[in-house]
Amino acid sequence: MTVWLPVLLPVLVGVTTFLLGETRERLRVLVNLAGAVLSSGVVIALVVRAYDGAVAGSSVEMLPGLALSLEADLLGLLFSAVATVLWAVTLVYAFGYMAHAENRARFFGFFALCIASANGVALSADLLGLFVFYELLTLATYPLVVHSGTDEALVAGRRYLYYALSGGAALLLGVVWLYAIAGTVPFTPGGALGAVAGRTGELRAIFALLAGGFGVKAALVGLHRWLPGAMVAPAPVSALLHAVAVVKAGAFGMVRLVNEVYGPELATSLGVAQPLAAIAAITILFGSIVALRQDDIKRRLAYSTIAQLSYITLGVALCSPLAAVGAVAHLAHHAVMKITMFFSAGSLAETHHIKRLSALDGVGHLMPATMASFAAASFGLAGIPPFAGFFSKWPLGAGAAESGQVWATLLFVTSGALAVGYLAPFLVRAVRPAAAAREPGAESDPRMLWPIVIVGALSLVLGLLAGVPGSPLDWAARAVAPSYAGWSPW
Amino acid sequence: MVDGLVRAIGSGAFLADDLAVTFGVLFSAIWGISALYALVTVPSDERGRLFAYFVPAAVGGIGVAFAADAVSFYLCFALMALPSWGLVTHPRTAEAHRAGTAYLGVTVLGEALLLAALMLLAAEAKSIHLAELRGALAAAEHAGVAFALVVAAFGLKLGAIGASGALPLTYGTAPAGAASALAGATVKVGVLGLLRLLPLGEVVPDGWGAAVIVLGLLTAFGAAALGVLTTTPKAVLGYSSASQMGLVLIGIGAGLADPAAGSWAIAAAVAYSVHHGLAKATLFLGEDVVRHATGHFRRLALAALVLPALALVGAPLTSGFVAKYALKHAVHDAAGALPHLAGTLLSWAAVGTALLMLRFFVLLMQEPVDQGAGTVGGAAAPRRAAAVLWASMLALVAGAAWLWPAGWAADAAHSAFDPTSLFAATWPGLVALAAALLARRLARGAVRLREGIVPPGDLVAGATRVVSAWLAPVPAPVIAGGRTRATGLPRMLLEAEGFWTVWAVAAGVFVVVAVVLVLVAA
8 A cells, every 4th residue: 555655645735735724834834844755755665665676566446447556666666756855845945935925825735736646647557547647737737837827827827738638638549549459558567568569550559649648748849838838837836847747747658658568679660669769859959959049047948858858758769778777867867957957047036036048147156056056957967977967868878879879879969069058158157247246145045045955966966876776877777677678787 | 688888887987007197197297287377377366266167177187097987088078178168268358258158169069079989889898998998999880980979079179170270269368377288288188088999009990090190181281371370379379289189190090090000109199298288388388478577587488488399390309309209100100102191291290380389489579568467466476486387397398308208219319319310300490490581581461461361269269159149049038928039940840839729629639539438438
């Protein structure tokens, strides 16, 4: 039953938060933090067990013949750990950021429900469960995106719903179709469709539907437009969207789809992995190039997310074990780096009303700790060692080379150079003298500052410790290895 | 299959082989003296800002010599190259900012190419150790691609033709203490990288050697031509660096063209790195000393600067003579027409170098005395300290030819007394001097007309202008209605997917789903 706790605890927190109402703030803070810490503890306990080889599983029958099954395998736990641990950090930040906002009970309640859904996506043992939680995640996120209630937010929220629900519909269609021909398909490393591999036409169509469904949240080009729009949401929500849960759910779905539903071999022989890789490659270039010219900080970061997410999609679509390791590690690394950036962007906007790149001059003297953390995350995202991003980019590029797909290696390094192109201006402007004299040392509220420093430091620490068992890289290697029979990272 | 790459990248390895020690000592000396020079010449209120970048760059710049695997090498390379941006932009002028942008662009491009090369080779070698990467290069599945990536990555660092402009641009704005480190040490990392990754002395595919030799010749002569036409002493020195690195490329090319020439090629590359690193760092510090000196001391300093200049030209009994000795052996040992052609052209390259040095002195003597900036509180003491540091660099340049650790260096020194090689080492300088005097006498107007037609940075500066203009953030996207004011391809992509936001699509999809569900159920 432990495997249900990462889902149920946040639900409990969410419901309690709603019941406590707007006014009992201390209790709300206490319940949320306790819930987040407890959930993180549970996830970590599950991880320790999974590292020892024991996979906890549990199934509940919803309807006759339709069971909702959870399983705490290493791949799912990686996403679950990212969502849960970063939830705790984001809560602290949000307490500071939302200190004067309205409807905080609604905000924190739905936030907890988002985490519950993300954990459901992570730990579902088959496509059906994953689909259910994926849809719940959409619904739980909507109130957060439109939280401010402005016209702009409502437009963005509506667009988010159109995209996410269309994606969900495609996903549902794919899931039902797959169930119709292959029955319940539990996630199986290496693929679960061996018995029906002959029905190539149908399998191709189903893959397109499923990849299209996941592609909305994973922001593949053409399906990405909701993401830059959703930047109107408060910064903690941006963190949730870009780092903690939402887009990662799409990318995570891609990993499950390629590695554990179809399996790399079938995906290659059906010829469905290559087009997915091509779309992901185009997305990487598109996101990186569009990001280069954005003045709005959050918009620039949003296009960066679009590019970086497709590292994950491309990594699994290359069907090379090493690249898949990089992809899964990037799930965690990107989360840590991008959350630092959105937290910093939120601090700049809240504390100094700076929302544009062109207004950043001299901000490094104003907020040294914030901008240092931002720099650490930037170096990571650009793939510079010893920051975390390097340790996902290296296996991605080397894996692509290993499988003879040199074009993808060149694409990854190109994208790294473009990342410097769209991130360096932040740092260059931050250290440039300001046009008007600014008072030094005006950092944000400590509740916002410390989470930034912590996740910024993680961008470095996860890289420094990449060789240690239990690091995202090592974890990803263990999680991916079973999908590639005969391949072992040690 | 056990894939060790995941485990391997978690740790970086360092080693201290001959190459590492030689480059390590060289880099330490140059970074160390440069740091002290910067410390005594940069105003105290700017020191913190400079050294925030200087220290990491120095750590990376020295550490890279000892890096034994791809991760540690790339790490040190990045640690050296990226903070160096802060050295280039130190003066905070618009010019320095532009130079910094150009530097960053070239650096990032080089790092991307290097990373791709390392990834390709690591995937091939199933290891990240540089020795094994080198071993895997020639026989790799994508050997040609990997080779091109290696040469391009380090070629950018060396200022190979096309990227030569990056060097004068970079050195032009950095404070003297930083410029000497950049010119003396960081450029040589390109040589180190080539030696670490190219299998000199082994059989490699046809054409590799020829390609590098041609690149070297173009760089040696092209950068010299560009340098003669520039108008500041530092820019001349920058182009001279690129030109000298062209000679190194010729030697390495000879080593690739014929395995028999491999060991001489390595010796030549190392010798040139040491010799040019010391001489060029001394020239940069000397340029600064001269600019801040007056009267008798200024004349003395100018006279002393002749030593590193002569070394660069390869005059007998200088370190340049020793380095050229090794280079000549490398091109003579390599069989084939191209290495021999390169061998005959070497002396003409020395003519180019001599012209550059003459141009440097002419420009330097025209420089006005800079009395204000750089002295603390108007006291003379810091400048005296700077002069002492510079003198120690001069001593290193003078001693380099005699303290050379390699066994063949003694032969090289002896050959200086041999009339043939004495003549070979001297005539290029004399020809250059004669040409310069003739030009001054006969074609003064023509020279005046052409000087300055090459702006410092040539292609690199131009490319940076174009790219920077394009990168200027798109002003204020109009948020209302979610329309973004984008142009070109981004606009097309943005608008093509606008249809997704129509309710009808979502509703339609749901209808289809419902129908399918009914069909499946039935």
